[in-house]
Amino acid sequence: MNVTVDGVAQPARPGQTVAALLIAAGQVSWRDTRTGGKPRGLFCGIGVCFDCLVVVNGIPDVRACQRVVADGDEIRTQHGAELPEARS
Ligand code: FES
Numbered sequence: 001m002n003v004t005v006d007g008v009a010q011p012a013r014p015g016q017t018v019a020a021l022l023i024a025a026g027q028v029s030w031r032d033t034r035t036g037g038k039p040r041g042l043f044c045g046i047g048v049c050f051d052c053l054v055v056v057n058g059i060p061d062v063r064a065c066q067r068v069v070a071d072g073d074e075i076r077t078q079h080g081a082e083l084p085e086a087r088s
Helices: 018-024
Strands: 002-005 008-011 053-056 059-063 074-076
Touching: 002 018, 018 053, 018 074
Parallel strands: 002 074
Antiparallel strands: 002 008, 053 059, 053 074
16 A cells, blocks of 8 residues: 655555554654644554644544554644634
8 A cells, every 4th residue: 555644655554553654654753732833643552642643635633543544545744733613
């Protein structure tokens, strides 16, 4: 399977989570906080903390540790809150 991360092609394996893909690609953070721009990535790894948010196929706030990659996914790092109601 092939997916892109910030526009760069990355090989992916069936069953691999987005977080596992990003870690395997050498990324330890892939979003920053709304306030202060602090880097965030994998923390709990079990879908509890929401630190691992990422944009997948244009949908923001996807938990990378819970989302299994699919062929053709376009994954993008997330900056702050990207939900429409949170935009300024
Ligand atoms: S790492 Fe905590 S929700 Fe994904």
